[in-house]
Amino acid sequence: MTGPRRARRATVHDVAAAAGVSRGTVNRVLNGGYVSADARTAIEAAIAKVGYVPNRAASMLARQRSQAVGFLALEPHSLLLEDPNIGAIMLGANSALSLADHQMVSLVIDSDRDMQRVGRYLSGGFVDGAIIVSARSHDPIIRLIGEIGLPTTFVGHPPDLARDMPYVGIDNIGSAREITRRLMQTGRTRIGMIAAALDRDSGADRLTGFKEALGDRFDPGLVADVPLYDYTYGVKGMRALLDREPAVDGVFAASDAVAAGALEALREAGRRVPEDVGVVGFDDSSWALRTQPPLSTVHQPAREVGRHAAELVLRQIAGTEPVELSVVLDSPVVWRHSA
Amino acid sequence: MTGPRRARRATVHDVAAAAGVSRGTVNRVLNGGYVSADARTAIEAAIAKVGYVPNRAASMLARQRSQAVGFLALEPHSLLLEDPNIGAIMLGANSALSLADHQMVSLVIDSDRDMQRVGRYLSGGFVDGAIIVSARSHDPIIRLIGEIGLPTTFVGHPPDLARDMPYVGIDNIGSAREITRRLMQTGRTRIGMIAAALDRDSGADRLTGFKEALGDRFDPGLVADVPLYDYTYGVKGMRALLDREPAVDGVFAASDAVAAGALEALREAGRRVPEDVGVVGFDDSSWALRTQPPLSTVHQPAREVGRHAAELVLRQIAGTEPVELSVVLDSPVVWRHSA
């Protein structure tokens, strides 16, 4: 005897019956339309009385849209929810979607099985569009998005396979170049880099910018590369650098988390920052103000990135105006005390 | 001329036509059932040919379920995605749901508007159940959950209004008591606490455990309380404590993030840890191993918490066996070098 777990829910039909009108009229007070004051009050009373709650599955089926947008962060799971940047992007996207009365749903991908299931979810009509962060060229999701033609915006450089899809991001190369130059201007002569996530465009671009700034003075022996934008890897990367070149007096870390780790490694090695070694980071995340000394870094307007991504998706969903293919936001250097 | 934005998608009907069978048969190969080998191959070919992708809205409507479970973290947004614990709980919940072929969708609540919309989302049938983290008694979501009778599991003590709902958590009081005792055993005589988030059960319980351990020796003047489990508040709380009682020689911080902040404040005040002051935290999150020295803390099995929460929800959805009302997991003290 399992029995019904929940009572049957009231439908528009029930409301119409209780109010003594037709379903059409009920729908009009629900979704706006011409309706007499009398009918309206009667219906509103009926709604309260029968405890009507709209069934969005039915609405979704009839209207062919869900008023929801998916948010996917394709980060290794260890980082997924610890990266302050992703959080800020999510919040920015959410508030823009919220304004347009769309529900943001974020989906985590932590296994192949997840990948498959999320694919079905996206193509099943649960969302009208998607925002995808940190995709790499080989991520299978990209092909899928193309196949089902889901309105999508990428955050960060679009992977090769999706060059024609809208994206929003910053100029990683230019900003990396600029902050490296600023570091050079402090008179450092042996400047190294802790490069991270070279399999992502952001990681590769930051290294490119670093090389460009150094030009002839670039020394491949002075770059340590680590797989992730992560504190622990920052520690390791800095140790490696010190090991290879004890005379290093400047370091560009690929992210603030990495820079924070580098600071720790420098402290354990007895180097003073910024006196002995100047350190700069990237992102201007919450790490930057928590280190001692606070980090000179590149400000990434993460919230704005999220907001623009959401707007690009919404505009594609509306399908009215042509969508510009990309938005590149300013990412200025902010100079503090670590260099 | 807006024009159709996307071509009409193939339906079961189209597949049936292409394969020369009925829709019923197509459905049987899709959802399992008796189908002849001939029919099956024909249908599979047809599916590929017409590019059929199931419309889950229709399926949802017909079956009255979505195979999705909502995940809500009711944290202040600044913390939402930076708290390593929440990330671990999400991952744990996701993997359990994934095994049961359910899609976890996480919803952020960052405004009243969000609250309303998420309420409609949950009650609209987009999810079959929900996992709710860090709810407080007055959170409107709780009443809503009760009203719509959505299978739900709370993570952390259930708020008063939901005493009858399943939850999973740890014994915050007991663990706080235990780690405080350990700290006392190191011979400290002036032990303070940086209490945080006293409006949440976890925060209040940790303070209670602290008081219990100290007994007669408890001195209200030695507790600084801050609103959030946050690094920056840890710095502030520790400064306040030092200010009030310079002789403080032991500190229980309500979380590892807070403890990390406390360490920073102690460093700037010239106190050595653990020589001058012993510090312990709570959570055993990634912070614990990143501080110098690494934190003695309480291990919170966040991933397991998420897993159990998911299982409790799934069991309610299945509705077969009676659901035990709560799961309390072990949270042992792990002793490192900060005290």
Added chain:
DNA sequence: TTGTATGCGTTATCAC
């Protein structure tokens, strides 16, 4: 084993 008919709850398009 396969085909058919009906229902799921809402929206939209008509006449009235």
Added chain:
DNA sequence: GTGATAACGCATACAA
């Protein structure tokens, strides 16, 4: 302004 009615695409019970 309002009331019927036909989609929307899938699942399922029943007939064949």
